[in-house]
Amino acid sequence: MYGTGSLKHIVILGGGTAGWMTAASLGHRYRRSGIRITVVESSAIGTIGVGEATIPTLRAFYHGLGMSDYEVIAATNASCKLGIRFSGWAGEGSRFIHPFGGFGQDMAATEFHHIFNAARRRGMPGPLDDYALGAALAKAGKFALPSPSRETWTQFDWALHFDAGLFANHMRDFAVKAGVHRIDAILKNVRLSPESGFIEALELDSGEGVEGDLFVDCSGFQALLIGKGLSVGYEDYGRWLFCDSAVAQQSERVEAPNSFTEVTARPAGWQWHIPLQHRSGNGHVYSSAHMPDEDAIRILGDTLPGKAVTEPRIIRFRPGRRINAWEKNCVAIGLSSGFLEPLESTSIALIQTGIERLQMLLPVDGYDPVAIDEHNDMAKREFERTRDFIILHYKLNRRDGDFWHKAAAMDVPDTLARKMELYRSRGHFVRYRWEMFHPASWLAIYAGFGVWPDSVDPAVTQMSDIEADLNLKAIRDRIADAVQAAPPHQAFLDHCNRLARGAASIQGA
Numbered sequence: 001m002y003g004t005g006s007l008k009h010i011v012i013l014g015g016g017t018a019g020w021m022t023a024a025s026l027g028h029r030y031r032r033s034g035i036r037i038t039v040v041e042s043s044a045i046g047t048i049g050v051g052e053a054t055i056p057t058l059r060a061f062y063h064g065l066g067m068s069d070y071e072v073i074a075a076t077n078a079s080c081k082l083g084i085r086f087s088g089w090a091g092e093g094s095r096f097i098h099p100f101g102g103f104g105q106d107m108a109a110t111e112f113h114h115i116f117n118a119a120r121r122r123g124m125p126g127p128l129d130d131y132a133l134g135a136a137l138a139k140a141g142k143f144a145l146p147s148p149s150r151e152t153w154t155q156f157d158w159a160l161h162f163d164a165g166l167f168a169n170h171m172r173d174f175a176v177k178a179g180v181h182r183i184d185a186i187l188k189n190v191r192l193s194p195e196s197g198f199i200e201a202l203e204l205d206s207g208e209g210v211e212g213d214l215f216v217d218c219s220g221f222q223a224l225l226i227g228k229g230l231s232v233g234y235e236d237y238g239r240w241l242f243c244d245s246a247v248a249q250q251s252e253r254v255e256a257p258n259s260f261t262e263v264t265a266r267p268a269g270w271q272w273h274i275p276l277q278h279r280s281g282n283g284h285v286y287s288s289a290h291m292p293d294e295d296a297i298r299i300l301g302d303t304l305p306g307k308a309v310t311e312p313r314i315i316r317f318r319p320g321r322r323i324n325a326w327e328k329n330c331v332a333i334g335l336s337s338g339f340l341e342p343l344e345s346t347s348i349a350l351i352q353t354g355i356e357r358l359q360m361l362l363p364v365d366g367y368d369p370v371a372i373d374e375h376n377d378m379a380k381r382e383f384e385r386t387r388d389f390i391i392l393h394y395k396l397n398r399r400d401g402d403f404w405h406k407a408a409a410m411d412v413p414d415t416l417a418r419k420m421e422l423y424r425s426r427g428h429f430v431r432y433r434w435e436m437f438h439p440a441s442w443l444a445i446y447a448g449f450g451v452w453p454d455s456v457d458p459a460v461t462q463m464s465d466i467e468a469d470l471n472l473k474a475i476r477d478r479i480a481d482a483v484q485a486a487p488p489h490q491a492f493l494d495h496c497n498r499l500a501r502g503a504a505s506i507q508g509a
């Protein structure tokens, strides 16, 4: 039993994106430590099979494992993601992009958004996303790697859309090569110590019992260890996030993939379109209290970009979080630890930070209540801050219909109300530790919905209006030139595939 000696065996239940990302990362980091790692997964049960849009932190994750972008792009049929295009959220026909990265360039030691806000009040034309190179590339169907220049207008970040099954397989192959042991079996029972209540072993349908010191629950929504085994409760966010269902369906690729995720508002939720190299991932996220399943399926079917290649599949979820992500000798990572909704592609990023926290506080020599408390506090704060960012989209909507009116009228959490107040009154962005979204992301959403500070920051008077307008025009012109010079997104993907084939033939030689 663990607690008297050093950590010897980590058992991960679940082989979805969460389980294999965790196994790959722990396997790589502790490969010479003598700590054994085992993944128990069931091919008979399978994985959730969605979760194909990411944010840029994902790239840092696989870079940390020594994987290159082109390797992952080729292995997972991925496309590049420069941001998310919101269609219809600020009213029928509206469109804006939430790009990864900042906008424009600070001038005279004054933040760009203050200068833009002042110019906007003077009637300076152009939406904010014209001042973000990533958004401009996305709109033009182009892709180029960010330039090493220090000028901030040139800066942007990017992520991937990938095939979730291929990504989990890629992580699994890597983990197994790093020495992670895999067992394909169904969990039948969680054996707890009668004295401590700690998990002692996972009892499998094969009759085998897998004992461990630390258990990572990556069993998905069922939360078989943290929820069913250890009875840790769940905080429901349904009073702010009304969507509780999704219908997912894949379709044939009909055109070169976009370099952004499309999220289109619908009467009781929204629809995603995720372009991959070989097919499209599509889904309709909705509130079952506002729309019957048949309507949700029909709306998705009527708007698929190509011929369906899978049947529509309904997925139910409950927005919220596990009250303690770490309880006794069990840590929940992935859907077992909670789920908001997929609007800003935050779930895989939360897996990543869950892994990061586990590694930071790994119980190498016993369970320290302070470390567990710190872990749970960080996880809670991160979930709540991410939740607030997602709620913002609903709160600011400008659509008609019961679902959208109810969302616009809701009382938001105090933490979000405070941020919104500071933005409106001062143009100030609050950013805390364990906060996934930068001020630029908040700005993108406020501006997309037409929300601006009530006043102009007096620092803008450092420049004359004419000077500011000329500078803004210069930024727009330079972005337009950079877009003009960039290759099509597909050309970049082809280049990655060629590089991956070249690397494979060198390895095979």
Ligand SMILES: Cc1cc2nc3c(=O)[nH]c(=O)nc-3n(C[C@H](O)[C@H](O)[C@H](O)COP(=O)(O)OP(=O)(O)OC[C@H]3O[C@@H](n4cnc5c(N)ncnc54)[C@H](O)[C@@H]3O)c2cc1C
Pocket (backbone or CB within 6 Å): 013, 014, 015, 016, 017, 018, 019, 040, 041, 042, 043, 045, 046, 047, 048, 049, 050, 051, 052, 053, 054, 164, 185, 186, 187, 188, 218, 219, 220, 221, 222, 224, 246, 248, 283, 315, 317, 333, 334, 335, 336, 342, 345, 346, 347, 348, 349
């Ligand atoms: C509609 C929807 C859309 C989403 N879109 C996105 C997105 O665009 N971007 C994003 O970042 N995230 C998205 N997510 C979240 C994302 O899908 C998950 O975070 C990610 O797939 C991780 O899931 P998981 O590994 O925790 O669970 P799962 O994929 O469900 O894996 C659970 C694992 O546990 C195993 N298991 C279960 N029961 C047993 C048992 N009894 N015995 C043995 N093994 C068992 C299963 O076999 C499986 O291997 C979305 C989620 C939903 C619901």
